Amino acid sequence: MRTRPPDPEYLELLAPYGDTIRDLTLATRRMILTLAPEANEFVYEVYTIANHFGFTERPSEAFAFTTTHAKWVNLGFNFGAHLPDPNGLLQGEGKLIRHVRIAEARDLDRPGVHELILAAMADAERPATPAQAPRIIIRRAGQTPKRARRASSPRL
Numbered sequence: 310m311r312t313r314p315p316d317p318e319y320l321e322l323l324a325p326y327g328d329t330i331r332d333l334t335l336a337t338r339r340m341i342l343t344l345a346p347e348a349n350e351f352v353y354e355v356y357t358i359a360n361h362f363g364f365t366e367r368p369s370e371a372f373a374f375t376t377t378h379a380k381w382v383n384l385g386f387n388f389g390a391h392l393p394d395p396n397g398l399l400q401g402e403g404k405l406i407r408h409v410r411i412a413e414a415r416d417l418d419r420p421g422v423h424e425l426i427l428a429a430m431a432d433a434e435r436p437a438t439p440a441q442a443p444r445i446i447i448r449r450a451g452q453t454p455k456r457a458r459r460a461s462s463p464r465l
Contacts (some may be wrong), residue, residue: 395419
C-alpha cells in the first residue's frame with residue numbers, strides 16, 4: 310500500500326534543506342504513515358519544519374512528530390518519556406518529549422524504531438468517531454493559518 314503523497318506546500322517548506330535531508334524527512338514521514346495511514350498531519354514552520362501526526366484534530370494529542378534540521382531529522386514523541394525503550398534509542402531529558410535522531414536512512418531500520426511508533430500509537434488519543442479522511446494543516450511563520458485540507462486517498 311502506498312502512503313499518501315506529501316502536500317506540495319510541505320515540499321516547498323523542505324526545499325531549503327536540500328535533497329538529502331528532504332528525502333530523509335519524507336522517508337520518516339512515510340514510515341509513520343505506513344503504520345498510521347489515518348493520521349492527521351499538522352505542519353508548522355517555526356525554527357524548523359515540524360510535522361505532527363495524530364488521530365484527533367488536536368496537535369497536542371499527536372503521537373509522533375518529525376523536526377527537520379540541517380544534518381538530521383528527529384523522530385519525536387510527545388509522550389516519549391512513558392514509552393518502553395529497551396533498545397535505548399530515545400534521547401532527551403524533558404518531562405515528556407523524547408526523540409530519536411535520524412541522520413541517515415538506515416537509522417529508520419534500527420531495532421526498536423517501529424516499535425516506538427507502534428507503542429506511541431497504542432497510547433494515542435482517538436476520536437469517538439473516525440474522520441472520513443486525514444487532514445493536513447500547514448501553518449507557515451508569519452501567515453494566518455490556512456484552511457485545513459483533506460488528504461487525498463492513497464493510490465494503490
